Amino acid sequence: MRLLKDNIKIVHFCLLIGCLNFLFFHYPFFKFIFNSLDYRSFNGITIIICFIILMVIANSFAFFLILYLLRFAGKIVLALSFVINAMAVYFINTYGVIIDGGMVGNVLNTNYDEAAGFFSVKLLLYVIVLGVIPAIIIIKAKIVTVTFKRFLGITSATLLFILIVAFANSQNWLWVDKNSKVLGGLAMPWSYTVNLSLHFIHQHQENEKEILLPDATIKDHQKSVVVLVIGESARSENFSLYGYGKNTNPLLSKTPDVYKFNATSCATYTTAGVKCILEHKNTGELYEILPNYLYRNGVEVVWRTTNWGEPPVHIKNYLNKEALMKDCKGDGCAYDEVLLNNLKEQIAASTKDKVLIVLHTSTSHGPEYSKKYPPQFETFKPVCNSVELAKCSNTELVNAYDNTIGYTDYILYNVIEDLKQLKEYKSAMIFVSDHGESLGEKNLYMHGLPLSLAPKQQYDIPFIVWTSDNSLKQLKTENSLTQEYVFHSVLNFLGIQSPVYNEELNIFK
Ligand SMILES: [Zn+2]
Known part of the structure; x- marks a missing residue:
């Protein structure tokens, strides 16, 4: 040349x-x-x-x-x-x-x-x-x-x-x-x-230090546990609990005491969404997040994750995927159910009255939806196996995504089954997604568009709650929740008194 x-x-x-x-x-x-x-x-x-x-x-x-x-x-x-x-x-x-x-x-x-x-x-x-x-x-x-x-x-x-x-x-x-x-x-x-x-x-x-919240006090000695499940890219539209045409929630739909709220995420990407789920209010600042705050004030806190992108967690029991897989046996260990391995035992072994478990899942993370669940969860077929989403037919793509929702249903159901067996505890399971997901609507895929431009699929998220019958907790009927409700509802359920507690952002009666 x-x-x-x-x-x-x-x-x-x-x-x-x-x-x-x-x-x-x-x-x-x-x-x-x-x-x-x-x-x-x-x-x-x-x-x-x-x-x-x-x-x-x-x-x-x-x-x-x-x-x-x-x-x-x-x-x-x-x-x-x-x-x-x-x-x-x-x-x-x-x-x-x-x-x-x-x-x-x-x-x-x-x-x-x-x-x-x-x-x-x-x-x-x-x-x-x-x-x-x-x-x-x-x-x-x-x-x-x-x-x-x-x-x-x-x-x-x-x-x-x-x-x-x-x-x-x-x-x-x-x-x-x-x-x-x-x-x-x-x-x-x-x-x-x-x-x-x-x-x-x-x-x-x-990276400047997180702003510490004023000290909290534990009000009673009743044994209580909350399992907070953070979803990944789960959009409410594809949950049959939210009216979806396909049965993506075969287990939860038959479980008593499961409630769903309409909710929106504060952002369309993981780091911001997870931060909003964990903070007492949604600002540009980094306040002490829920696990750090409760751990510092005497609550047993366990973080189990197959994902990433949360603000710095300062607790003793932080278990990532490698750590969880070590003690796990069976084909399911390569998938998100590894988060449930020995969970019941870990809760029961705690010497504290109050326990918070955070399960940070990655179940519906794209683009390879079909790789996020074990083969037996391939309920909807055929599925998209390509990473170039636009190459698949929309049906194949949505089928693969719906299977991840079906698998999420199975995981949440098992969390509830575990909690039911811990009879001496009053318990709650809260499932909230970090953000939603686009599946080809308006030619958009995945997530991450600025909130002002994003379609509702990227921020309409599931907010699903279950409480044990011995908790005697009724739920309020709120129209639409934000991710900020998590912090205050967890405090309320565990009986923790704090100057930053906001009753208006609590879902429990
Ligand atoms: Zn995410």
């Missing part, structure tokens, strides 16, 4: 890379603009043309600054950005996600097992064709740079040009502002670079 043999001027090279960046990675960006503007109107055409010009020029200019200032290191930065862009665009095209702050947090918190679940030949093709090949060209190109004087001239001329185009479009700023979240989440490579920086700034702020 001539490009690799001959010298090329830095300005030409940056314009070329800017055009490639535009052509390769901005199909979703412009698809969004085309869908949300009237592209047959004069104004619509103006916005689109200005966006194309601004995108190519501004990106070329950014590449110019990087290459001029960083030289060879700049080449590596650009090459890397093409590879990451390729992956990002694959996920945007395949799952309809947006690379915003929440999504960046999700990616950073994803463990190897989950990441492996996303691997596909299509992803490999994206990375090689759109990422690796341009990266090699960038590294190998012989670029002729400019003098410092000319660098200043080019910089000021470009900035002036960008300002003029931007101001000529000032009547459209409102539209841009209104859609800034989506536009920012689809512009490469800025979606992840900006959001990654913001993520680390936030994380730094959040």
Whole structure:
């Protein structure tokens, strides 16, 4: 290729890379603009043309600054950005996600097992064709740079040009502002670079110590236990308890004293949803979370998890999947029922009057729904086995997802059966999901869209409660709950007095 043999001027090279960046990675960006503007109107055409010009020029200019200032290191930065862009665009095209702050947090918190679940030949093709090949060209190109004087001239001329185009479009700023979240989440490579920086700034702020709550007191000596089951990507729409057409709750629907509430999640991704379930109020701050608070005030607290993404838990009994699998025998141990292994025994062995068990499940985590339950739970067939959700028929996809709900039903039923056998305890089981899930409605899959844009499937969550008959606890009839109800209801059930307790957020009479 001539490009690799001959010298090329830095300005030409940056314009070329800017055009490639535009052509390769901005199909979703412009698809969004085309869908949300009237592209047959004069104004619509103006916005689109200005966006194309601004995108190519501004990106070329950014590449110019990087290459001029960083030289060879700049080449590596650009090459890397093409590879990451390729992956990002694959996920945007395949799952309809947006690379915003929440999504960046999700990616950073994803463990190897989950990441492996996303691997596909299509992803490999994206990375090689759109990422690796341009990266090699960038590294190998012989670029002729400019003098410092000319660098200043080019910089000021470009900035002036960008300002003029931007101001000529000032009547459209409102539209841009209104859609800034989506536009920012689809512009490469800025979606992840900006959001990654913001993520680390936030994380730094959040790593500051959790704000301790005022001390609590245990009011009585009655033996009580609450099992809080945190669901993963479970949406209420697919529970037959909530009126779904298929029987996804064959066991719970026959269990007496099971109640369901309509509820919504505070966010559409795991870390935020779980935080809301555990906190006494929903703010940007990190307050002492329920398990830490109760543990510090003399309650027996056990955390069992096959998932991730919770705020820091400071208790003695924290059991992850590896720890749980060690003592577990049978085929079910590879699935979420491992969370129930020796659970009854662990509760019975406690010397404390008050016990909180948190089971953090991962049962309906996509995209490989069909791998989240044992084969005998494949009630609805055929199922989708591909990680590229759009490749499956919608029926196959929903069947696989519904099987995870059926498996959840089985797990919750067994929690209740365990609690029934602990006769000296008054007991409760609370099941709340971290967020919902999209299954192809409006061409959206999985979750993680900003709450303001998300369809209800991503935030309408199940909130299912069971209490033992010796608890004599009646439930209030609340219309719609939020995840904040968990904290206060658990305090009420366990008989714990606290200055932060809010009776309005308690479901028990
Ligand atoms: Zn989640």
